[in-house]
Amino acid sequence: MKSRYVASLEVRRDSSSSPIDAALLDLEIAGYLARKGMTQDAEAIIKRVRSQELPCASSKVVATLNLVEGLLCHIAGLDADALLKWRRAAAIASADECIDVLAIIAGWTAFLHYTNGRFESMIDELRNAFELHRMNPAVGALTSRSRMVVALVLHTCRKTQEALHWYKDARGAALSVGDDVEIAALVHNMAWIRVYNHRNALLRGEAVASLEADISRVSSEAVQSYEELVGLASFPAMTPLLRAQNFMLSEDFSSALSILDEHAKNVRSQGLGRLEPNFNADRTYCLARLGKLDNAAEAIESITRSIDESVHVDDLAVLYSRLRDSARLMGLAALSSSFNDAAWRNWQAFDELISKLLGGINSVVHPDR
Numbered sequence: 001m002k003s004r005y006v007a008s009l010e011v012r013r014d015s016s017s018s019p020i021d022a023a024l025l026d027l028e029i030a031g032y033l034a035r036k037g038m039t040q041d042a043e044a045i046i047k048r049v050r051s052q053e054l055p056c057a058s059s060k061v062v063a064t065l066n067l068v069e070g071l072l073c074h075i076a077g078l079d080a081d082a083l084l085k086w087r088r089a090a091a092i093a094s095a096d097e098c099i100d101v102l103a104i105i106a107g108w109t110a111f112l113h114y115t116n117g118r119f120e121s122m123i124d125e126l127r128n129a130f131e132l133h134r135m136n137p138a139v140g141a142l143t144s145r146s147r148m149v150v151a152l153v154l155h156t157c158r159k160t161q162e163a164l165h166w167y168k169d170a171r172g173a174a175l176s177v178g179d180d181v182e183i184a185a186l187v188h189n190m191a192w193i194r195v196y197n198h199r200n201a202l203l204r205g206e207a208v209a210s211l212e213a214d215i216s217r218v219s220s221e222a223v224q225s226y227e228e229l230v231g232l233a234s235f236p237a238m239t240p241l242l243r244a245q246n247f248m249l250s251e252d253f254s255s256a257l258s259i260l261d262e263h264a265k266n267v268r269s270q271g272l273g274r275l276e277p278n279f280n281a282d283r284t285y286c287l288a289r290l291g292k293l294d295n296a297a298e299a300i301e302s303i304t305r306s307i308d309e310s311v312h313v314d315d316l317a318v319l320y321s322r323l324r325d326s327a328r329l330m331g332l333a334a335l336s337s338s339f340n341d342a343a344w345r346n347w348q349a350f351d352e353l354i355s356k357l358l359g360g361i362n363s364v365v366h367p368d369r
Contacts, residue, residue: 037233077271107145144173317346
Protein backbone atom coordinates (compact mmCIF):
# COMPACT_ATOMS: atom_id res chain seq x y z
CA MET A 1 0.00 0.00 0.00
CA LYS A 2 1.41 3.36 -1.05
CA SER A 3 2.03 5.90 1.68
CA ARG A 4 -0.43 8.78 1.86
CA TYR A 5 2.60 11.02 2.28
CA VAL A 6 4.20 9.83 -0.98
CA ALA A 7 0.88 9.93 -2.83
CA SER A 8 0.40 13.56 -1.81
CA LEU A 9 3.92 14.48 -2.94
CA GLU A 10 3.39 12.75 -6.29
CA VAL A 11 0.17 14.66 -6.92
CA ARG A 12 1.90 17.96 -6.21
CA ARG A 13 4.88 17.00 -8.36
CA ASP A 14 2.77 15.92 -11.32
CA SER A 15 0.71 19.12 -11.23
CA SER A 16 3.72 21.42 -10.86
CA SER A 17 4.59 23.72 -13.75
CA SER A 18 8.07 24.35 -12.37
CA PRO A 19 10.81 21.79 -13.12
CA ILE A 20 12.69 22.92 -10.03
CA ASP A 21 9.67 22.52 -7.75
CA ALA A 22 8.98 19.11 -9.30
CA ALA A 23 12.59 18.07 -8.67
CA LEU A 24 12.40 19.20 -5.04
CA LEU A 25 9.23 17.14 -4.53
CA ASP A 26 10.96 14.17 -6.17
CA LEU A 27 13.83 14.56 -3.73
CA GLU A 28 11.40 14.70 -0.82
CA ILE A 29 10.06 11.35 -2.01
CA ALA A 30 13.65 10.09 -2.27
CA GLY A 31 14.28 11.17 1.31
CA TYR A 32 11.22 9.25 2.47
CA LEU A 33 12.36 6.13 0.60
CA ALA A 34 15.86 6.44 2.05
CA ARG A 35 14.49 6.64 5.59
CA LYS A 36 12.29 3.64 4.86
CA GLY A 37 15.32 1.63 3.75
CA MET A 38 14.35 1.50 0.05
CA THR A 39 17.77 2.77 -0.92
CA GLN A 40 17.82 1.66 -4.55
CA ASP A 41 14.58 3.50 -5.29
CA ALA A 42 15.91 6.61 -3.57
CA GLU A 43 19.18 6.44 -5.51
CA ALA A 44 17.26 6.10 -8.78
CA ILE A 45 15.38 9.34 -8.09
CA ILE A 46 18.62 11.13 -7.19
CA LYS A 47 20.20 9.94 -10.43
CA ARG A 48 17.17 11.15 -12.41
CA VAL A 49 17.26 14.60 -10.80
CA ARG A 50 20.98 14.94 -11.43
CA SER A 51 20.51 14.00 -15.08
CA GLN A 52 18.12 16.93 -15.58
CA GLU A 53 20.92 19.46 -14.98
CA LEU A 54 18.63 21.31 -12.57
CA PRO A 55 21.37 21.58 -9.92
CA CYS A 56 23.03 24.15 -12.17
CA ALA A 57 19.93 26.33 -11.95
CA SER A 58 18.99 25.95 -8.28
CA SER A 59 21.12 25.99 -5.17
CA LYS A 60 18.11 24.67 -3.24
CA VAL A 61 18.12 21.54 -5.41
CA VAL A 62 21.85 21.10 -4.74
CA ALA A 63 21.34 21.50 -0.99
CA THR A 64 18.44 19.03 -1.01
CA LEU A 65 20.43 16.53 -3.05
CA ASN A 66 23.15 16.60 -0.39
CA LEU A 67 20.55 16.30 2.35
CA VAL A 68 19.04 13.16 0.81
CA GLU A 69 22.43 11.66 0.02
CA GLY A 70 23.28 12.22 3.68
CA LEU A 71 20.17 10.29 4.67
CA LEU A 72 21.33 7.40 2.49
CA CYS A 73 24.72 7.48 4.21
CA HIS A 74 23.07 7.49 7.64
CA ILE A 75 20.83 4.53 6.78
CA ALA A 76 23.91 2.67 5.52
CA GLY A 77 25.62 3.24 8.88
CA LEU A 78 28.07 5.79 7.48
CA ASP A 79 27.40 8.62 9.90
CA ALA A 80 30.68 10.45 9.27
CA ASP A 81 29.81 10.62 5.56
CA ALA A 82 26.26 11.70 6.40
CA LEU A 83 27.59 14.54 8.52
CA LEU A 84 29.82 15.75 5.69
CA LYS A 85 26.87 15.72 3.29
CA TRP A 86 24.66 17.64 5.72
CA ARG A 87 27.35 20.22 6.41
CA ARG A 88 27.69 20.78 2.68
CA ALA A 89 23.90 21.01 2.34
CA ALA A 90 23.75 23.52 5.20
CA ALA A 91 26.46 25.70 3.68
CA ILE A 92 24.66 25.81 0.33
CA ALA A 93 21.24 26.37 1.89
CA SER A 94 22.58 29.15 4.13
CA ALA A 95 24.03 31.02 1.17
CA ASP A 96 20.61 31.10 -0.48
CA GLU A 97 18.59 31.43 2.77
CA CYS A 98 16.70 28.16 2.24
CA ILE A 99 15.27 28.20 5.75
CA ASP A 100 13.06 25.12 5.29
CA VAL A 101 16.02 23.00 4.15
CA LEU A 102 18.16 24.31 7.01
CA ALA A 103 15.43 23.33 9.51
CA ILE A 104 15.40 19.74 8.20
CA ILE A 105 19.20 19.53 8.25
CA ALA A 106 19.34 20.84 11.82
CA GLY A 107 16.92 18.17 13.03
CA TRP A 108 18.78 15.33 11.38
CA THR A 109 22.19 16.57 12.45
CA ALA A 110 20.98 16.90 16.04
CA PHE A 111 19.68 13.32 15.87
CA LEU A 112 22.97 12.05 14.48
CA HIS A 113 24.89 13.76 17.29
CA TYR A 114 22.44 12.34 19.83
CA THR A 115 22.92 8.76 18.64
CA ASN A 116 26.69 9.20 18.59
CA GLY A 117 26.89 10.73 22.06
CA ARG A 118 28.11 14.16 20.91
CA PHE A 119 25.74 16.01 23.18
CA GLU A 120 27.27 19.49 23.05
CA SER A 121 27.02 19.40 19.24
CA MET A 122 23.47 18.07 19.54
CA ILE A 123 22.49 21.01 21.76
CA ASP A 124 24.07 23.43 19.27
CA GLU A 125 22.03 21.96 16.41
CA LEU A 126 18.81 22.03 18.43
CA ARG A 127 19.48 25.64 19.35
CA ASN A 128 19.95 26.33 15.63
CA ALA A 129 16.65 24.60 14.84
CA PHE A 130 14.77 26.59 17.48
CA GLU A 131 16.36 29.84 16.29
CA LEU A 132 15.31 29.13 12.68
CA HIS A 133 11.79 28.57 13.97
CA ARG A 134 11.77 31.81 15.94
CA MET A 135 13.12 33.81 13.01
CA ASN A 136 10.64 32.46 10.48
CA PRO A 137 8.02 30.08 11.96
CA ALA A 138 6.09 29.84 8.70
CA VAL A 139 9.07 28.44 6.78
CA GLY A 140 11.51 27.24 9.40
CA ALA A 141 9.03 25.12 11.33
CA LEU A 142 10.44 22.78 13.97
CA THR A 143 10.56 19.43 12.24
CA SER A 144 9.25 16.23 13.75
CA ARG A 145 12.86 15.03 13.99
CA SER A 146 13.94 18.05 16.06
CA ARG A 147 10.98 17.61 18.38
CA MET A 148 11.76 13.90 18.71
CA VAL A 149 15.36 14.60 19.73
CA VAL A 150 14.13 16.88 22.53
CA ALA A 151 11.73 14.13 23.65
CA LEU A 152 14.44 11.45 23.57
CA VAL A 153 16.82 13.54 25.66
CA LEU A 154 14.16 14.29 28.27
CA HIS A 155 13.08 10.63 28.30
CA THR A 156 16.70 9.49 28.71
CA CYS A 157 16.95 11.88 31.65
CA ARG A 158 13.79 10.26 33.09
CA LYS A 159 11.73 13.42 32.72
CA THR A 160 8.88 11.31 31.37
CA GLN A 161 6.00 13.81 31.52
CA GLU A 162 8.02 16.51 29.78
CA ALA A 163 9.16 13.97 27.20
CA LEU A 164 5.56 12.94 26.50
CA HIS A 165 4.71 16.55 25.58
CA TRP A 166 7.47 16.57 22.97
CA TYR A 167 6.63 13.09 21.70
CA LYS A 168 3.08 14.33 21.16
CA ASP A 169 4.37 17.38 19.28
CA ALA A 170 6.66 15.22 17.14
CA ARG A 171 3.83 12.82 16.34
CA GLY A 172 1.55 15.71 15.44
CA ALA A 173 4.13 17.17 13.06
CA ALA A 174 4.55 13.80 11.33
CA LEU A 175 0.81 13.09 11.22
CA SER A 176 0.10 16.49 9.69
CA VAL A 177 1.79 15.33 6.47
CA GLY A 178 1.08 11.61 6.82
CA ASP A 179 4.74 10.67 7.26
CA ASP A 180 4.35 7.08 8.45
CA VAL A 181 8.11 6.39 8.41
CA GLU A 182 8.75 9.27 10.80
CA ILE A 183 5.98 7.99 13.07
CA ALA A 184 7.59 4.53 12.98
CA ALA A 185 10.91 6.05 14.00
CA LEU A 186 9.22 7.93 16.82
CA VAL A 187 7.45 4.83 18.16
CA HIS A 188 10.63 2.76 17.85
CA ASN A 189 12.86 5.22 19.69
CA MET A 190 10.28 5.85 22.39
CA ALA A 191 10.01 2.09 23.04
CA TRP A 192 13.79 1.72 23.23
CA ILE A 193 14.14 4.48 25.82
CA ARG A 194 11.35 2.96 27.90
CA VAL A 195 13.16 -0.39 27.95
CA TYR A 196 16.48 1.39 28.46
CA ASN A 197 15.24 3.19 31.59
CA HIS A 198 13.64 0.00 32.97
CA ARG A 199 16.80 -2.05 32.42
CA ASN A 200 19.05 0.64 33.87
CA ALA A 201 16.93 0.92 37.00
CA LEU A 202 17.11 -2.84 37.58
CA LEU A 203 20.87 -2.91 37.06
CA ARG A 204 21.25 -0.09 39.58
CA GLY A 205 19.08 -1.93 42.12
CA GLU A 206 16.24 0.58 41.91
CA ALA A 207 12.56 -0.24 42.31
CA VAL A 208 10.51 -0.70 39.14
CA ALA A 209 6.72 -0.95 38.90
CA SER A 210 5.62 -4.59 38.64
CA LEU A 211 3.71 -4.01 35.39
CA GLU A 212 6.55 -2.19 33.64
CA ALA A 213 7.95 -5.33 31.96
CA ASP A 214 4.52 -6.16 30.49
CA ILE A 215 4.02 -2.58 29.29
CA SER A 216 7.46 -2.55 27.67
CA ARG A 217 6.81 -5.91 25.99
CA VAL A 218 3.50 -4.73 24.52
CA SER A 219 5.22 -1.55 23.37
CA SER A 220 7.94 -3.47 21.52
CA GLU A 221 5.35 -5.74 19.91
CA ALA A 222 3.49 -2.65 18.70
CA VAL A 223 6.73 -1.32 17.22
CA GLN A 224 7.26 -4.52 15.26
CA SER A 225 3.66 -4.59 14.01
CA TYR A 226 3.74 -0.96 12.87
CA GLU A 227 7.09 -1.33 11.14
CA GLU A 228 5.79 -4.38 9.27
CA LEU A 229 2.67 -2.41 8.27
CA VAL A 230 4.78 0.48 6.95
CA GLY A 231 7.26 -1.86 5.27
CA LEU A 232 10.28 -0.44 7.08
CA ALA A 233 13.61 -1.97 6.03
CA SER A 234 16.15 0.35 7.70
CA PHE A 235 18.26 -0.83 10.67
CA PRO A 236 16.65 -4.31 10.58
CA ALA A 237 18.50 -5.69 13.63
CA MET A 238 17.28 -3.14 16.14
CA THR A 239 13.62 -4.11 16.51
CA PRO A 240 14.38 -7.80 17.17
CA LEU A 241 17.06 -6.71 19.66
CA LEU A 242 14.48 -4.51 21.36
CA ARG A 243 12.35 -7.63 21.80
CA ALA A 244 15.40 -9.43 23.24
CA GLN A 245 15.73 -6.72 25.90
CA ASN A 246 12.08 -7.22 26.82
CA PHE A 247 12.52 -10.98 27.06
CA MET A 248 15.42 -10.38 29.44
CA LEU A 249 13.31 -8.05 31.57
CA SER A 250 10.67 -10.79 31.73
CA GLU A 251 13.39 -13.35 32.55
CA ASP A 252 12.71 -15.35 29.39
CA PHE A 253 16.41 -15.82 28.76
CA SER A 254 16.02 -18.61 26.22
CA SER A 255 13.96 -16.42 23.85
CA ALA A 256 16.32 -13.48 24.40
CA LEU A 257 19.34 -15.65 23.63
CA SER A 258 17.79 -16.91 20.40
CA ILE A 259 17.34 -13.33 19.14
CA LEU A 260 20.78 -12.22 20.29
CA ASP A 261 22.41 -15.15 18.51
CA GLU A 262 20.66 -14.23 15.27
CA HIS A 263 20.86 -10.43 15.26
CA ALA A 264 23.61 -9.09 17.54
CA LYS A 265 26.29 -9.92 14.98
CA ASN A 266 24.62 -7.59 12.46
CA VAL A 267 24.78 -4.32 14.39
CA ARG A 268 28.30 -3.44 13.21
CA SER A 269 27.30 -3.61 9.54
CA GLN A 270 24.40 -1.25 10.34
CA GLY A 271 26.71 1.41 11.81
CA LEU A 272 26.01 0.49 15.42
CA GLY A 273 29.21 -1.37 16.22
CA ARG A 274 29.61 0.54 19.50
CA LEU A 275 26.68 -1.54 20.85
CA GLU A 276 28.19 -4.91 19.96
CA PRO A 277 30.04 -5.39 23.30
CA ASN A 278 26.78 -4.71 25.16
CA PHE A 279 24.81 -7.25 23.17
CA ASN A 280 27.61 -9.77 23.69
CA ALA A 281 27.42 -9.05 27.42
CA ASP A 282 23.65 -9.60 27.26
CA ARG A 283 24.27 -12.92 25.54
CA THR A 284 26.82 -13.95 28.17
CA TYR A 285 24.37 -13.07 30.95
CA CYS A 286 21.59 -15.12 29.30
CA LEU A 287 23.92 -18.11 29.03
CA ALA A 288 24.90 -17.70 32.68
CA ARG A 289 21.24 -17.56 33.78
CA LEU A 290 20.50 -20.68 31.73
CA GLY A 291 23.52 -22.51 33.15
CA LYS A 292 25.08 -22.82 29.71
CA LEU A 293 28.08 -20.50 30.00
CA ASP A 294 31.29 -22.45 29.41
CA ASN A 295 34.72 -20.96 30.10
CA ALA A 296 33.12 -17.99 31.84
CA ALA A 297 36.31 -16.07 32.62
CA GLU A 298 37.50 -16.39 29.03
CA ALA A 299 34.10 -15.34 27.62
CA ILE A 300 34.00 -12.29 29.88
CA GLU A 301 37.60 -11.33 29.10
CA SER A 302 36.82 -11.49 25.37
CA ILE A 303 34.06 -8.91 25.86
CA THR A 304 36.27 -6.57 27.90
CA ARG A 305 38.90 -6.69 25.15
CA SER A 306 36.31 -5.53 22.62
CA ILE A 307 35.51 -2.31 24.51
CA ASP A 308 36.86 0.83 22.86
CA GLU A 309 36.39 4.59 23.05
CA SER A 310 33.24 4.45 20.90
CA VAL A 311 31.21 2.91 23.74
CA HIS A 312 29.16 5.60 25.51
CA VAL A 313 29.33 6.09 29.26
CA ASP A 314 25.79 4.79 29.88
CA ASP A 315 26.48 1.73 27.74
CA LEU A 316 29.69 1.16 29.71
CA ALA A 317 27.71 1.27 32.96
CA VAL A 318 25.25 -1.29 31.59
CA LEU A 319 28.05 -3.44 30.16
CA TYR A 320 30.01 -3.64 33.41
CA SER A 321 26.79 -4.26 35.35
CA ARG A 322 25.97 -7.20 33.07
CA LEU A 323 29.50 -8.60 33.40
CA ARG A 324 29.32 -8.13 37.18
CA ASP A 325 26.15 -10.19 37.37
CA SER A 326 27.46 -12.83 34.96
CA ALA A 327 30.68 -13.23 36.97
CA ARG A 328 28.69 -13.47 40.20
CA LEU A 329 26.47 -16.21 38.75
CA MET A 330 29.56 -18.16 37.72
CA GLY A 331 31.15 -17.89 41.15
CA LEU A 332 33.86 -15.42 40.11
CA ALA A 333 33.56 -13.19 43.17
CA ALA A 334 36.71 -11.10 42.74
CA LEU A 335 35.93 -10.43 39.10
CA SER A 336 32.34 -9.54 39.94
CA SER A 337 33.52 -7.04 42.56
CA SER A 338 35.91 -5.43 40.08
CA PHE A 339 33.14 -5.04 37.51
CA ASN A 340 30.82 -3.62 40.16
CA ASP A 341 33.35 -0.86 40.88
CA ALA A 342 33.67 -0.12 37.15
CA ALA A 343 29.89 -0.10 36.72
CA TRP A 344 29.33 2.42 39.51
CA ARG A 345 32.10 4.70 38.26
CA ASN A 346 30.27 4.87 34.95
CA TRP A 347 26.82 5.19 36.52
CA GLN A 348 28.12 8.19 38.46
CA ALA A 349 29.58 9.69 35.28
CA PHE A 350 26.24 9.09 33.55
CA ASP A 351 24.35 10.86 36.35
CA GLU A 352 26.65 13.84 35.92
CA LEU A 353 26.02 13.74 32.15
CA ILE A 354 22.25 13.73 32.72
CA SER A 355 22.55 16.88 34.81
CA LYS A 356 24.46 18.59 31.99
CA LEU A 357 22.00 17.34 29.38
CA LEU A 358 19.04 18.73 31.29
CA GLY A 359 20.78 22.09 31.60
CA GLY A 360 21.54 22.12 27.89
CA ILE A 361 18.08 21.07 26.73
CA ASN A 362 16.38 23.57 29.04
CA SER A 363 18.58 26.36 27.68
CA VAL A 364 17.19 25.52 24.22
CA VAL A 365 13.55 24.91 25.07
CA HIS A 366 13.28 27.68 27.70
CA PRO A 367 15.93 30.25 26.66
CA ASP A 368 14.42 33.03 28.74
CA ARG A 369 14.46 31.19 32.07
